[in-house]
Amino acid sequence: MAGLSLVLLAALVVTWLGKDDPQPPQPHLTSPTARQDLAAEALLDLQAAVRSRDAADLGPDASDAAGAAVANAAALRIADFTLRYVDEDAALSTKLPDGQWAAAVDASWRFAGFDARPAHAEVTFVFEVGAERASIVSVGDGDRRTPLWLAGRVQVRRGPASLVVAAEGQLVDAFAKRARAAVAQVHKVIPTWKQELVVEVPASDEQLDSVLNAEPGDYANIAAVTTTVDGTLSPSAPVHVFVNPEVYSGLKRDGAQVVMTHELVHVATGAATATTTPLWLLEGFADFVALRDSELPLSVTAGQILQKVRSGGAPRALPAGNEFDTRTTHLGASYEAAWLACRLLAQTGSEQDLVRLYRQVSNGGELDAALRQHFGFGEKELVARWRAELRRLAG
Template identity: 50%
Template sequence: MSPRLRPLAAALLVVALGAGACSKDEYVAPPPARTSDVADPAAAADTLAALQDAIHDGDTSAAAGLGADARSRDLLGAVVANAGALGLTDVTLRYVTETGRTRGSDAWDGQVAVTWRIDGHDAASARTELPVSFAAHGASISAVGGPGARLPLWLSGPLRVERAGDVLVAVAGDPTRAPAYLTAARRAVAQVRAVVPGRGGLVVEVPADPEGLRATLDTAPGQYSAIAAVTAPVDGSQAPGSPVHVFLNRSVYDGLDPVAAQVVMTHEAVHALTGAIGARQAPLWLVEGFADYVALRDVDLPLTKTAGQVAAQVRKDGVPEALPPDSEFDPTASHLGGVYEAAWLVCVTLADHAGEPALVELYEQVRDSGDLAAALREHAGWTEPELTAAWQERLRSLPGVAG
C-alpha cells in the first residue's frame, strides 16, 4: 500500500493509491485436498456453500446454525443481515487450503477466497482471501478473520446501513452517528460534482474503532491511529475496476468540528469519485492539492488557517526551490501539514491563472497520462518553471510572510 496523508486541524487524511496485487481474472479455487487428520476440506467446502446459500437467500437462521458457539452464531447471522442491508451480490465463499493451524482433535484454520459487490455502487467484485476457523472437522465455523489478512467490514459483525440516492454508509459499533456520516457524504458528493461533473456515488465504511480499521485494511498496528479517513480499494487490489470506498477512523473523525469533518469527507470523496486511486503517474502535489482545492473551495476560512503551516515554514526556511516532490509526502515527515498546504496553493495558483475548468482538465489529463508538461502547456500556457515561479510568489505573499 502506498498511503498519502494530509493533516487538517486535528485530522490526517490518507489516500491509498494501490495496494498489493490481484489478477483481473475470476479466482478459481483449487480442488480441496485433505492434508491432515484434523482438517476435512470437503466438509469445510460444504459448510461454506451452505453459508453462501444462506447469504443469497437472506436466511439468518440457517447461517447462525453453522456457528460452533453462541458468538459465532451471532456473527454469521449478522453477516447475512449485513449482506441484505448492503445489497451485496456476487457473493462467493470458496475453500482454498488449510493454514496449518489446528486446535484439538477437530478444529483448524482454513484459507477461504471471498468475493462480493455492492449492487448499484461497485462496478466489479472485490475479492480477498482470509482465514476461517472451522470446528467439528469442518461442519461448523467458529471464527472469521485473523492476523495478516484484511477482514471485510461486512464480515466483522453487525452493521448499521444508511443510504440516500447514490450514497451508502455502513457503520460498525455505535450507530448513533450514522445519519451524520450520511449527511456529510452526500454533501461531499455534491461538492465534488459541482467541480468535476460525472456519475457514480460514494460508499463510506466506518469500522467500530482503530483496531477495526486496521483489520479492515490489513495494516500494521497504529499505522492509521492518527488519521481521520482513508480512501482505498476495498480488497487492496490494483486490479482495474476494483471497488474503492472511503473508510473513516471514527476515533479521530468524530472529534473534529463540523467544518473540519466535512473537509475530510469531501477530500476523500474527490479521490474516490475522480479515479485518483489509479493516478499512479500523477505528481502527489496535484493529486492531493486538487482534493484540497475542491474540499476547501466553499469553506470560508482565512489563509492563516488554511496555509498557516506552510507560511511558518517559509518564514523559517525561505521559499522552496521546486514544487513539492513525492518524497515529501512521507507520512512520517514532521512537516507534512505544510507540504499539503503547499500542494493546495499550487492548485489555487493554477485556478487563479487559468480558471477552474482549466485546472480540472489539467488534473484529469495528468491523472490519465502522467504528462504534466503537456497538460500545463495546453490548459495553463505555462511551463513547470513558470508555474513554480508563480507559486513561489504566492507563498511570499502569505500572511506573516509578506513584509
C-alpha cells in the same frame, strides 16, 4: 497439508542431526481432510444464505458470526458473493482452542448499486467442528484482509449516491449526512465524473488496519483513506473510503466535511489506481474541491506550510514522494502546499482550466505540456509563481 508437512520435516531434521533427546512438543495439529470438508460445507451454507438473504439456509445451530454476515449482506445488498476454502492457516490454528482451526478462504463480493465489479481477497475464517458439522466461529485475524461487513454486525445508511457502512457504536447518521454533502460539493466542480460514494467506518484504528491489512501505525496520522477494497491497483477493483475513527472523531464539523469531500474527489477521479499523476496535483486538486466553498481562514487551511515558510523559507519544489507518506511528521504542510498550488492555478486561469489540467494529466498527459496548453506557462514557471505566492501569504 501444511501443518503435517512441517511436523514431518521437523522429524527428519532431528534424525539427520542424530539427536537422542526426546522430540520437543509438536505444533497443535488442526483439521484433517474430513474437517476441511465440513468447513467447505459451512462456507457453502453461508454463501447460500447471503444470496437468499435468509439465515435459515445456514442450517441448525448457526453461529452469531454467520448470522451477522447474512443480516449485513441483506442491508448492503451484497451480490456476486462466493467463498472457497483454500488451505489451513496452521500458524494461527495453533493459537486456537481445541476443536477450532483457522483457514484461508478466497472470497468475492460486491455492494450492488455502487460497486461495478466484485472485490476478491483471501480472508481468514475460524471454524469449530461439532459432531457432524462445522460452524464459523469468526471472520478475521491473521495476516489477511477482514471485510468490515464480515467482521461483525454493522449499521447501513443508503442514499441515491452514497452508502455508509459503520461498525456498531459509530455515529452512522453523521457520516451519512457528510457523505451526501460531499456528493453535492463534488458535483459542482466535476459533474461529468462518477460520484457514487461508499464509506466504511470501522470501530477503531486497529480494526481499520485489519480491514486494509495494514501494518499498525500506517494510517495513524490520517482521518480517512481512499483505496481499493481488495488492495490491488486494478482499475476494475471497487474503491471505497475508509475512515480512521480515532482521528476523524477529533475533527471539528468543517474539518470533517473537508476530509469527506476530499476523499470523494479521489473516488470520482480514479485516484486510488492512478500511478502517474503527480502527488501534489492529485492531493491538491482534491483539497481545492473540498475547500472551494469553505470560509475557513488561511490560518486554518494553510497554517502549517506558511509557518514553515516563515521559519525556513519557501520550499524549492512542489511536494512529492515521501512528503505524502502517512508517517511523515509534516504531512499537513505537504497537503496545504499542494492545495495552494492548485488554488493559484485556478486563480491564474479558471476553475475549469484546473479541472481540464487534472483530467489531461490523470489520463496520461505530460504535466509541462498540459500546463502550457491550459495556462500558458510550464512547470518551472509554476514553481516560481507558487513560491512567490507562499512568501506573500506568509508575510
